[in-house]
Amino acid sequence: MDALEALCTRTSIGALVEPGPTDAQLDAILRAASRAPDHGRMRPWRFLLIRGEARERFGEVLAEALRRADSSATDALLERERRKPLRAPAILVVAVTPQPRPGVPEIEQILAGGAAAQNVLLAAHAQGLGTMWRTGERAYDDHVKQALGLPTTAAIIGFIYLGTPAPDTRPKPVEPPAAAIEWTGAPAGP
C-alpha cells in the first residue's frame, strides 16, 4: 500500500482480534511515530505497550480508577471497565509530558504527540493492521497515569488499540472530502 492509499483509506476498527502486531510491525509503527513533526525536536512523546496478560492488569487499574472516581459505580460498570483492554490484542499508550521551552508552547508539544499517534494509525493500517484511537475519562485520571509510571502532568494522548480487523469488518462509507476555501485577500466569510 502506498502512502496516499494508506492516508485515504484508513478508518477506525472497533472489532480487533488476534494476531496482534508482531515485533517487526511494532518497530515500523514506532519508527513512523518518531517521524511526526515536532517543534524544537523535543521528542515529547512516550509510548507504552500493553499486551498479553498485562491487559488484565491494566483492566484492574482502569476499574480501580473508576472506583476511586465514582464510589457508586456498580459491579457491572467496574467489570465493564476491567474488560476494556481486552478489546484488542495490544494497546499502545501515547503520552506527552509537556516541558517548559521558550517558543514551544505546551499545546504544540501535545499536537506533536497527536501527530505521532496519527502516524501510529497509518503505519499500522499500511501493514494490514486495524486500530482504534480511544481516550475516555480514564485517560485524564491520575491513578491511571501513576500506574503507567507517568507523572500527573502527563497528557495521555490516546490508548491506541491494535490488532487484526475482525473478519466481518465492513468498509465504512466514505465521507466527502473537506473543501479548502481559497483565500485571495478579501475576508473569506463564515
Ligand SMILES: Cc1cc2nc3c(=O)[nH]c(=O)nc-3n(C[C@H](O)[C@H](O)[C@H](O)COP(=O)(O)O)c2cc1C
Ligand atoms: C483524541 C481522540 C480521542 C478519541 N477517543 C475516542 C473514544 O474514547 N472512544 C471512541 O469511540 N472514539 C474515540 N475517538 C474517535 C475514534 O478514534 C474515531 O476517529 C472515530 O470513531 C471516527 O472513526 P474513523 O477514524 O473511522 O473516521 C477519539 C479520537 C481522537 C482523535
